[in-house]
Amino acid sequence: MGSTDSKLNFRKAVIQLTTKTQPVEATDDAFWDQFWADTATSVQDVFALVPAAEIRAVREESPSNLATLCYKAVEKLVQGAESGCHSEKEKQIVLNCSRLLTRVLPYIFEDPDWRGFFWSTVPGAGRGGQGEEDDEHARPLAESLLLAIADLLFCPDFTVQSHRRSTVDSAEDVHSLDSCEYIWEAGVGFAHSPQPNYIHDMNRMELLKLLLTCFSEAMYLPPAPESGSTNPWVQFFCSTENRHALPLFTSLLNTVCAYDPVGYGIPYNHLLFSDYREPLVEEAAQVLIVTLDHDSASSASPTVDGTTTGTAMDDADPPGPENLFVNYLSRIHREEDFQFILKGIARLLSNPLLQTYLPNSTKKIQFHQELLVLFWKLCDFNKKFLFFVLKSSDVLDILVPILFFLNDARADQFFTGTHADLLIVVFHKIITSGHQRLQPLFDCLLTIVVNVSPYLKSLSMVTANKLLHLLEAFSTTWFLFSAAQNHHLVFFLLEVFNNIIQYQFDGNSNLVYAIIRKRSIFHQLANLPTDPPTIHKALQRRRRTPEPLSRTGSQEGTSMEGSRPAAPAEPGTLKTSLVATPGIDKLTEKSQVSEDGTLRSLEPEPQQSLEDGSPAKGEPSQAWREQRRPSTSSASGQWSPTPEWVLSWKSKLPLQTIMRLLQVLVPQVEKICIDKGLTDESEILRFLQHGTLVGLLPVPHPILIRKYQANSGTAMWFRTYMWGVIYLRNVDPPVWYDTDVKLFEIQRV
Secondary structure, three states: OHHHHHHHHHHHHHHHHHHOOOOOOOOOHHHHHHHOOOOOOOHHHHHHHOOHHHHHHHHHHOHHHHHHHHHHHHHHHHHHHHHOOOOHHHHHHHHHHHHHHHHHHHHHHOOOOOOOHHHOEEEEEEOOOOHHHHHHHEEEHHHHHHHHHHHHOOOEOOOEOOOOOOOOOOHHHHHHOOHHHHOOOOEOOEOOOOOOOHHHHHHHHHHHHHHHHHHHHHHHOOOOOOOOOOOHHHHHHOOOOOOOHHHHHHHHHHHHHHOOOOOOOOOOHHHHOOOOHHHHHHHHHHHHHHHOOOOOOOOOOOOOOOOOOOOOEOOOOOOOOOOHHHHHHHHEOOHHHHHHHHHHHHHHHHHHHOOOOOOOOOOOOOOHHHHHHHHHHHHHHOHHHHHHHHHOOOHHHHHHHHHHHHHOOOOOOOOOOOHHHHHHHHHHHHHHOOOHHHHHHHHHHHHHHHHHHHHOOOOOHHHHHHHHHHHHHHOOHHHHHHOOOOHHHHHHHHHHHHHHHHHOOOOOHHHHHHHHHOHHHHHHHHOOOOOHHHHHHHHHHHHHOOOOOOOOOOOOOOOOOOOOOOOOOOOOOEEEOOOOOOOHHHHEEEEEEOOOOOEEEOOOOOOOEOOOOOEOOOOOOOOOOOOOOOOOEOOOOOEOOOHHHHHHHHOOOOOHHHHHHHHHHHHHHHHHHHHHOOOOHHHHHHHHHOOOOOOOOOOOOOOEEEEEOOOHHHHHHHHHHHHHHHHHHOEOOEOOOOOOOOOOOEEEO
């Protein structure tokens, strides 16, 4: 009954706020206390009892009342942080104010006229705490709010375990508290694992949700072509103004990486007991990736020599980015810390792959997208961690789940073969699935295959056939002539074959056999027609029968062999859009592998354009975008291929090595088949396994590796992806639902 009365009183206060035409004085505590002092409403109650339409109505019709509500709520949080939240009533007030601000903030952000409100100063809130004397240096409301949240996240007996028998009994003690002693979980830079506390975890989660909402102003700004604009909320929170920056960063990272959803492995334990830790881990992961949203291309990450001992993040390192979270992340250097992080992320990413004899007996986590972004940030900002991952056998524990998520909800999940086979088979399915939204990834996927191809010791027959199938699909005349950049995919695949033949011939009889069987593809490429009638005929065929691999075609059309489209989203669900993927030339830089195995960066060659504007090189020069810049325009404004354009890249097709292989081996294989009457391919494979091309092939070409390089385009892509994931994952309560988000589009399926 009391709970019902509490909700009723809260609802009455909301109605009073929306119906009052005159401003309510900030000193009218009797009115304002109705929103937080006398209620015990859950966050779901707050979202239900404060409708979006009423928040917008107050914003438009009684702006001073909305401003006072926000100011008073922040004031209560500041008071709670100052006092240390000793009483249950103080704790309840803090939670109520957090929930109310979480509800209201998105509606502040969606209105451009209100966006600067939290960065305006409040009389009497001086930085030095001296009241009116310090008003000229008054602290903006946003700063007061963020510092209060940071203090409250390390408040003894509220969000952390008290180390004293008696509670902290004065504000002075709260301010002198060393929050590094109160890190939430053992791991990086902290050895002690505090006793789990359900109430503390729930309180932390509520405050982190408010913090994430503060950071979400980025959702209400359209994607900028350059990502130079920083999020002022994140910038301040991750600055030296926040005395809890280090312990909070460590707490978030350790909470995520130490989480084990399976626990002792008791079957169906997740159905018998609620896991209160998982929501906190999700929230921690989301806050962590948002605070790490930093354009690494604009500021170099500090390098670490790792020779000193002492703290986990050595103070002797060169100064890094002003964002302390990025700075701390980049300075982790102990191997045991790297091992803890890698094991933790690998364990969580592998969780959905766990197979048990009892169906659905193991808990499955849902926040793998946030984990993948976090793993990306770790590798991007901390090169020592990246090298640790690459030299560790645990790298395969990361690769397999990544490929699983890529392949998720597509055809047969069962697979046998090497990790290289899995990589290529999954990429083949993605490329041939016919989904238009995946087409910008084709260059990235094939670039990965090119990079690993010189080191693929033995591909299975299935994988070899998949590669030849891709070449067959990409080398048809209708596909080559249908878009100005499509021929680049053929260049990538030919480079893959050349690398394997030149550097891994001995173990790849399956691929050699597949090349011999499909030799007609290579002959057709060598004799590709360039006359206008044939080009026109190929394009006419394309118009008659749209193919699934067309980069400009529709999403309809049947999928190619070996794939099944991803299952459609449930009706009524939401999805978010992404900005265009940057071109492969923006994503990578070329390096040549020296004889000693080291990489030497190659200077980018100046792009020389032909008369028709097409790149002269066989290398991709821009993204596969939905709207590509045509290299030749007809009278109707559409791009059309010309004989000169075809000749410009046909002459550069790297076919010499493959043609030499065919010239040597095809007659030998045909002779064996005739002489011995062979019809069984296993005999031919045995012959190829013992064959050699030493001295017969052209001089091996240098191995080229295309390394990823950070840039503002990928930073913007990650920003929209990250906030899109956070928007869709936060449905209870629906923090940003039905607000005027500008960073991406929300589509209802």
